[in-house]
Amino acid sequence: MLPAGKNSLLCPNCRKLISADEPVCPYCGLSKPGASWKMLFSRLASLSSVDTVKIIIYVNVIFYLFSLLLNPSSLGLSGNPLTFLSPSNASLLILGATGRFPIDGYGRWWTLLSASFLHGGILHIFFNMVALWQLGPFLLREFGANRFLIIYIISGIFGFFVSYLAGVAFTIGASASICGLIGAILYYGKARGGFYGELIYRQAMGWVLGLVVFGLLAPGINNWAHIGGIAGGILLSFIVGYKEKKAESMSHRILSMFCILITAMALLWAAVQAIYYFIF
Numbered sequence: 001m002l003p004a005g006k007n008s009l010l011c012p013n014c015r016k017l018i019s020a021d022e023p024v025c026p027y028c029g030l031s032k033p034g035a036s037w038k039m040l041f042s043r044l045a046s047l048s049s050v051d052t053v054k055i056i057i058y059v060n061v062i063f064y065l066f067s068l069l070l071n072p073s074s075l076g077l078s079g080n081p082l083t084f085l086s087p088s089n090a091s092l093l094i095l096g097a098t099g100r101f102p103i104d105g106y107g108r109w110w111t112l113l114s115a116s117f118l119h120g121g122i123l124h125i126f127f128n129m130v131a132l133w134q135l136g137p138f139l140l141r142e143f144g145a146n147r148f149l150i151i152y153i154i155s156g157i158f159g160f161f162v163s164y165l166a167g168v169a170f171t172i173g174a175s176a177s178i179c180g181l182i183g184a185i186l187y188y189g190k191a192r193g194g195f196y197g198e199l200i201y202r203q204a205m206g207w208v209l210g211l212v213v214f215g216l217l218a219p220g221i222n223n224w225a226h227i228g229g230i231a232g233g234i235l236l237s238f239i240v241g242y243k244e245k246k247a248e249s250m251s252h253r254i255l256s257m258f259c260i261l262i263t264a265m266a267l268l269w270a271a272v273q274a275i276y277y278f279i280f
Contacts, residue, residue: 009034013250030250052145053136056152057129059267060174063117064125066271067091070278086121092172094277096270098160099170112164114266116156118172128174135181135207142188144248146256147240148181153259155180155232162228171222176229182207183233188242 009020013030025033067087093102096114103109119125139148159176182204189201208230215223240252 013253028247052140052148053132056136057132060117060119060125060129063095063267064119066274067095067118070094070274084122086124089170091274091278092118092120093170094270094274096266097170097172098164099168100164101169103164110266110269112157112160113153113263114270115160115172116153116174116177117267119174120172124173128178131178132174132181135178135185139181139184142244143184143237143240143242144252146248146252147237147242149256149259150240150252151180151184151233151236152177153263154236155183155229158232158235159225159227159229162231163222163225166224168222168224171225173222173225175222176225179211179226179229180233180236182211183230183235184237185233186230187234187237191238191242191245 007020008017010016011018011025011028011030011033013025013028013033016025016027018025018027018033020034022033024031064087068085068091070091071088089097095118096102096108096111097118098108098111098115102111119128136148139151143151156174156177159179160171163171163176185200185204186208189197189199189204191197192200211226215221215226240246240255
């Protein structure tokens with residue numbers, strides 16, 4: 001039994017206690033597990049498991065409130081619940097709305113990422129965050145925090161890219177990323193099989209059916225982003241796997257941290273631009 005101390009550490013990949021000078025982890029085979037950069041990634045990635053869904057919801061709420069405060073004179077205060085407390089298009093454009101207009105007109109490709117954290121009204125953000133709160137815990141349990149973040153962030157980018165290719169001029173919302181979670185659940189249900197897998201698959205198909213009906217009946221719904229998000233979620237979950245099929249690896253942690261870093265950079269850049277534009 002290896003005693004804990006300054007000459008031992010937790011392997012960045014499998015989290016087993018090993019000697020700090022091991023050239024290869026005896027449990028998972030990771031080369032040079034004591035390398036400083038691998039330990040740094042391991043520590044940073046471990047932060048992603050702390051209330052992951054809550055943090056995403058908080059960021060969405062903060063950016064929604066920020067979008068309202070940027071241009072309060074043009075808030076949507078009509079009796080229409082679909083547009084009540086809606087930020088101005090100028091605020092959304094500066095903060096990172098995506099589509100043909102921001103990308104082709106201004107070369108703002110980074111908005112494919114930032115648009116997932118913007119919303120057009122109180123009902124828009126409410127329903128998206130409720131869906132995230134319902135779906136997120138299942139993905140965290142079956143895929144883990146790092147793969148959850150990979151699926152959520154990249155499927156949002158993929159959904160908005162499909163939307164861009166389809167010619168949608170101006171769009172926002174977390175629904176592309178949330179549809180990525182639905183796509184991952186669809187894949188999980190089919191791949192796992194059995195009674196439990198079939199039950200999960202049918203529940204996910206219920207979500208898809210609801211999206212289709214809502215997209216056909218409600219105006220202004222970006223169905224292309226929904227389709228792209230679902231497709232992205234299926235593809236990504238196939239690539240990264242889920243806990244029962246594939247153990248979490250260092251590559252999952254590194255990709256997760258990369259997703260967190262580029263998201264933080266895009267949102268920080270959007271906030272700085274917005275403050276400069278509206279204040280200075």
